[in-house]
Amino acid sequence: MFKLFLFVVLVPALVLANVNFRPCPNRAPTPSRLRVNDCFGDKCVLVARKPLNAQASGITSRYDSATATTRIIARFLGKDVGYRIRPELSNACNGGIEGGCPVVAGNTYDFVLIDEVLEVPAINIPVEIEVSVTGDGGVVLGCVRFNARIARG
Numbered sequence: 193m194f195k196l197f198l199f200v201v202l203v204p205a206l207v208l209a210n211v212n213f214r215p216c217p218n219r220a221p222t223p224s225r226l227r228v229n230d231c232f233g234d235k236c237v238l239v240a241r242k243p244l245n246a247q248a249s250g251i252t253s254r255y256d257s258a259t260a261t262t263r264i265i266a267r268f269l270g271k272d273v274g275y276r277i278r279p280e281l282s283n284a285c286n287g288g289i290e291g292g293c294p295v296v297a298g299n300t301y302d303f304v305l306i307d308e309v310l311e312v313p314a315i316n317i318p319v320e321i322e323v324s325v326t327g328d329g330g331v332v333l334g335c336v337r338f339n340a341r342i343a344r345g
Contacts, residue, residue, distance in 0.1 A: 211236055216322060216335035223303070224250030226336055234339060241345035244307040246323070250300055251334040257295045257327025260284035262305065266312065266319045266342070273319060275312050281305065284325050295333055303334065315342050 209232030210225045228236055228246045238244060262284045266275040285293035290302045303325060319342055324335035 211338050213336045213338040220332035220335035223248035236340040237343050238340050239343050239345050244310045246305045248303045252300045253295045253333045255331040256297045261326050262288050263324050265322045268319050
């Protein structure tokens with residue numbers, strides 16, 4: 193009975209666990225927590241051609257902005273591996289920032305990225321992923337970096 197209790201308690205906790213992340217070098221605002229698929233801590237495997245579901249919660253913008261654009265860079269040993277987010281996912285006002293735009297300085301927002309089919313080269317190497325949201329005039333509204341491995345689907 194006790195084993196069943198631990199299973200019932202621990203499995204949902206792992207599914208909802210946070211991913212370890214770092215701030216970007218530009219000192220942009222970071223979320224209070226980051227969730228990506230079923231990743232937890234430093235363990236994150238993204239599978240090519242499978243769904244990606246990421247949520248960054250508690251980002252406080254330093255700037256007002258009527259627009260917001262999502263950008264993702266995947267790097268291996270500091271080199272860009274060439275992943276580009278699909279154009280329909282890059283408008284963060286229409287499907288990223290919960291509640292949409294405008295973003296108001298000092299207010300906290302959540303960011304959700306759902307990609308039904310992650311079109312990324314299945315390189316099976318460790319990468320550093322940087323997700324940033326830029327606003328009017330190129331100001332950075334939020335940015336985060338985390339480690340993952342991209343696996344074949």
